[in-house]
Amino acid sequence: MKRYSLVVLVLSLASAFVFFLGRAMLELGPTAIDLRAPVAAHLAESGVTHPVTAVLLNYRGYDTLLEIAVLLLALLAILAVVGEAPASPTRAAHPVLQALGRLAVPLMVVVAVYLLWAGAFRPGGAFQAGAVLAAAAVLLHLVGLLPGWSKPRLGLRFGLAAGFALFLAVAAGLLTQGSLLQYPPAAAGVLILLIESGLTVSLALILAGLFLLLSREAEA
């Protein structure tokens, strides 16, 4: 009975919340600040032509820097939680699946590179590219071509951290321009591409790692 009344209470609170929130949202007039104009106005200096990428890597690039830190941190926390365990033995999938996997992965790599390059002027970018690469790794693991991780060795750790480290180094280096992440307009495009390339590799590794670390046999 207690449980039932808790459910009723929570659900009615939630409904009331939605009701009042919805009404309050409908009352809104136009906003005092409109950022679309400044976003567009500075697009030429931002080094990219796609406004979302400009916000993501230039205007609010600092958010993205910390976001990558969060992602690396999550991997780290998972490593700390799961501890060391032997990687699960890879079970070879059906040969057809394996063949398909071998076929798909090169395609996915190409798609990833395209996404990375396209990010400058249309939806895309490092995260998407990294996700596709990570998906390729997961695919390989699932068809039994790539073992799960027991623990990252030095080289792998370096790869995982390199993208973030590169981003951090560029951000710090740009202090010479007057402030953190202040790209000189002329070099902005190149620098952003550099950062995105680094991030693609590391993000792919991190995202793959999130899966490959967790896919180990659970220690009984």
Next chain:
Amino acid sequence: MLEPLFDPLVWLILLPLAWATLAFVLGPGRGAWPAIAGLATQCWLAIELAQKVGAGGVTNHVVGGWGAPLGIDLAVDGLSAAMLLLTQAVALPLAIYARSYFKLNDPAGTWFWPLMGFLIAGLNALFVSADLFNLYVTLELVGLAAVGLVAAGGGAQQVAAALRYLFATLVGSGAYLLGVALIYGAYGTVSISTLLPLVTNDAPRLVWIAGGLMVSGLMLKTALFPFHFWLPPAHGGAPAPVSALLSALVVKASFYLILRLWLGPLQTVLPAFAWLLAMLGAAAIFWGSWQAIRAVKLKRLIAYSTVAQLGYLFLIFPMLAAHGALEAGVMQIFAHGLAKAGMFAAAGVLIKATGQDTVAGLAGSVERLPVTMFAFGLAGMTLMGLPPSSGFLAKWLIIEVALAQGHWIIAMVVLAGGLLAAVYVLRVLRQAFLLTPASATLTPVPRMLEWSAFALAAASVLLGLRGVELMRLLGAMA
């Protein structure tokens, strides 16, 4: 021209990120020395920054050179500078402590250093950010690092505690994020300085909902009663250096953010919630103290004491408009931060030495671990608010502001809270002075552990003699 290159404000964020990354690449269990060197430098940077703020008022750093509202601004006023100072001052001795603590191939210490680095970076970034969305990212950075630290290498209880903590912190930052979304919807910006003139008394109702959501989320993260359920298992179950970091700093970060919103962009909205928060704060003092008095485990006792001590912070809200209330709150943040770090560190020594985490197991420890018990006593003195500790100054300030405002009920809560703290601190000290059972054996502990705990506890007392500097720093407010 080189001045921005050496802006201490930015380096307080970049440096811990750098040594955290380095520690990760170096591998399991490594990275203590880069961390200690980094933290020592950060201490110096924080002092530099505090001097700069004390002399010249608020300092800014315009990230990317765009300026708010398009870009993200970092700003440091007296409050931020004080928080930065506390963070580095607590983290450095704890790092020295942790190096000795995790030396013996403790599985909890495998990835301690990079996790700690990200935690400190997140805290520092949070204290300097002047952008509501950026603050959300820093909150998550802090929250996930803290959860990772709690869970590291632990057994079922510890993992369960970490999960509880994770859900609490995620729901908290989720509520905060929805609040930010509503603010952006209402005003089209998330920059604190831009919002400041825009949020007026006749703000749309949506902004009130946003304020409520943000504060509720942050209350959950600060473990304000009755949202404290996650704190005792998490702080009580983690390894001692982690408990110390969490109790001393992490819960303060979300409290800082409430203060920041209260004094900044939402100053017309939030005071409506003032008495609610103060009442919950008072309830936290009584409930937390009561649970600490009853606790079986030593670290559980200290964790409940944190619940109680956080209650004091919320007592200041009804008086925040008056001069002195903010000072009282910050003094309490410092007092509790230093003392609780010292107390958890001392508890860690006692647990390592006696091999058990119970109050009853402490019998006779005065005789055998005098430095540690002395540290525990000094930290306890601060928590009880006995002079000449900084806890006493905090208590004095709160009572005086309360009397000046005519809120004598707050003064009485503070006085009663001090007595309750005395009960649970003395439970421990009493036990420690008891004669030892002759059979009890003691694992030897490194000296460095004892002395770094002592340094923190002593600092919490000595700060009571240097209140003037801190007050002057807080004078430099935005």
Next chain:
Amino acid sequence: MSTGFIFALTGAILFAAGVAGVVLIGHLLRRILAFNLMGSGAFLVLVGLAQRQDVVDPVPQAMVLTGIVVAVAATALALALVRKLHALTGQLELPDDVDA
């Protein structure tokens, strides 16, 4: 009512449902899903409310991208913890918290 509003309203509903789920559901995997629901709700409000005039605003979109990555990270950590807990106790619910 513009599309943006509908998104925002849906977001509000998702958020509320997510919170209710986190509070009420004991099963940890479902609770993680509920948390994701909550996060998605907040993202929808962020983008939808800002675009209530149905004009694209790139800033909240970029923020949501950042938010999604953070949510992915948090979800992964939560899953890791649940797996660990399951490995240690065989349970997919949180054990009671005891002081002894």
Next chain:
Amino acid sequence: MTSHELLPLALLASSLLPGLIIFGLPEAWVGVRTFLNLFAAIAKLGLVAMLLAGVAAGEAYGVRYAVLPGLELALKVDALGMMFITLSAVLWLFTTVYAIGYLENAPHRSRFFGFFSLCVTATMGIALAANLFTFFIFYELLTLSTFPLVVHRGTDKAMKGGTVYLAYTLIGGTALLAGIVWLHHLLGHTEFAHAGIAAALGPEYAGQLKIIFLLLIAGVGVKAAIVPLHGWLPQAMVAPAPVSALLHAVAVVKAGAFGIVRIVYEVYGAEFAQSLNLLYPLALFAAVTILWGSFRALFQNDLKKRLAYSTVSQVSYIVLGVALFGPIGTIGGLVHIVHQGIMKITLFFCAGNYAETLGIHKVSEMDGAGRRMPLTTLAFSIGALGMMGAPLTAGAVSKAWLIDGATAAHMEWAIWVLWTSSLLNAAYFLPILWRAWLRPVPATWPEEHIARRGWRETTLLLLLPPLFTAAATLAAGTFADSEATPLAWAKLIAEREYVGKGAP
């Protein structure tokens, strides 16, 4: 920094620094520790002598340090403070000597002497405090640093005594703090000043000031063991004898009594306190305490407990003297600060000697103790006679001035209280003396630890301190009217307090 600022600090440092060093000394370094203890005690006496000369000549010493804007840690040296300082410093030396003998071969001596020095530092700080804020800091430090000494033995009984002690003093401290912050809020400062500071507030504050007075007096009244706040004192007697002697007979209870003097004279001002009708109730409480303490002492078989209740009673003589509005009563109360101190410490030293030498803890075991330990029992007798107010002892002087003060204040009932108390004192001390001197020596002592060697009935370090203080009790009584006695100094203080009121 000038010498006028440095001297008060040196006075604190002369026990603080040795205390901190002693904490760090290995247990086995007896020689170093003993040297440090004695050196510090003697150095402190030297400093006290310098300050006494200066204060008598009218020099002003003091130092201030702000801990918060508008909140200062302030020390000053005045005649009243010097009285307490001199008493504590002299008795510290004696007690140190005694404690070295008492604790020979006992465990944890570094811890003991370390906290002991901290206690003395806190006592000095209480005497030096120039405002209530500073007073409170040292007052609480005294509480904290005595706790480890009370529980020093680590037995369950010691724990119980220590817990009760802390419960009383911390609650008292909370009341005191509440009063101090309140006063600070009203006045903006809490400086001690002649004729008080509270009168500066208008008559509309009378109600608040009365409540504050109650809080302040309740706060310091706990340490002064005013009934009904006295419950901790008999319990705290589980501590080792030197602790009971110096701390509970002198430092702690005197800190409370001293606080009452400061609050009445220098915070409220005697006249203003009288105008608020505060002194009469205070006198009543003191009277009740005097009688109740003496009455309870009658029924104690435990020697130290009997002495403890006697302390409860005697300390309120001081309070009574203060509450008797007028210079004569003031002198009686002030001089009793010193007189009670030297008499009571004598008694506690002797009680410690009985326990350490023969294992005597109870009054019923005292039979024939005078034959076995004549010198100790002689000292004990002098102290006991002094407590009763017998002629030629220090106690007689105090009592005479108090009675004159009561007469001058037209509070005849107070005279009856004093006489009744004297009778009760006799009733609980004389049986002890009778047992010790006149009853036959029993076949065996409860537990004989120290054998007799020649004329030395116990070790020299235990014997000399009570003999000295007993001699001082006689001297202070016999030569009361000459210069450089406690009485002369009390007159000096009263003169300065009642400026222009024609003090005798």
